[in-house]
Amino acid sequence: MKPVDGKEVVSKGNNTIQWYPGHMVKAKQMVTQHLPMVDVVVELLDARIPAASRNPDIAASLGSKPRLVVLNKADLADPRVTRAWQQQLQEEGSSALAVVATGKEGLAELPLRAAALAKPALERWRRKGRLPRAPRVMMVGIPNVGKSTLINRLAGTGRLTVADRPGVTRIQQWVKIRGDLDLLDMPGILMPRIGDTQVGMKLAATGAISDAVFDLQEVAYALLSWLLEPYPDLIRQRYGLTDLGDPLSCLHSIGIKRGALRTGGEVDLLRTAEHLLDEFRGGRIGRISLEYPTSTNVVG
């Protein structure tokens, strides 16, 4: 096993992904060490794949700690599906919010929701006769879900780094965010559980795991097989196609339309796959969700 992108470390024998144990243990330690210090955990999921982007062990790790489920990258997801996810999560008793960390959606609402969830803990604190303090929040999520972007956005321009503060050698752990909340300036990195190939493919399609892990042609093929039924018009419009056919012939047609050809005129399926994935990840095909809430696959 060797590091991939310097972040996650994986092996892909038989399509089973194994995270580098050292990295996983360190990430888990960070969460468990800081958990007692916070009142609320903000669990960041990818709005396009809320089930696959979730670490299924997190519920057990958090115990009774209040949790705000945040569906980030909502700008890339199908808004109707995101609303359905929110509704289902709420019906199941989780506070859920759609957010665009790179934009505006949900950014004002997030601290208000977190503060509301922190209220009982602060009340207990006050009853013990302690001095009032701001609600404390920690953010957790799998790599690339947008944790750093969201922390930066919530902390705003007033955020100080260690180097900005002469004489301060201690690593600054907390940042003040909107609504007078204290946010741990260090997100908890969780690893997804890639139990089956479908989950791995969804993580690969959205760019959550490195392109070195799966065969990109297979990922593009899987992506098209998920898109052709619910979003045929988006594919037709984006690539000027009338007849989509099955996923493989569709990938082929996209290659022709985009001029991804080898010398001799044969379609370069790898280049086509890279192009399709790049367009999907950048939201250029449209707002697309790859997972729908059902009573069986919704996060618990």
Ligand code: G4P
């Ligand atoms: P992480 O800390 O959880 O690992 O994620 P990070 O914030 O580094 O974000 C990963 C990528 O996701 C970044 O893009 C970031 O801009 C993008 N991103 C985060 N939130 C949103 C969102 O709400 N909507 C969209 N569309 N993108 C989002 P990148 O291409 O890896 O980096 P960059 O070139 O944008 O800096």
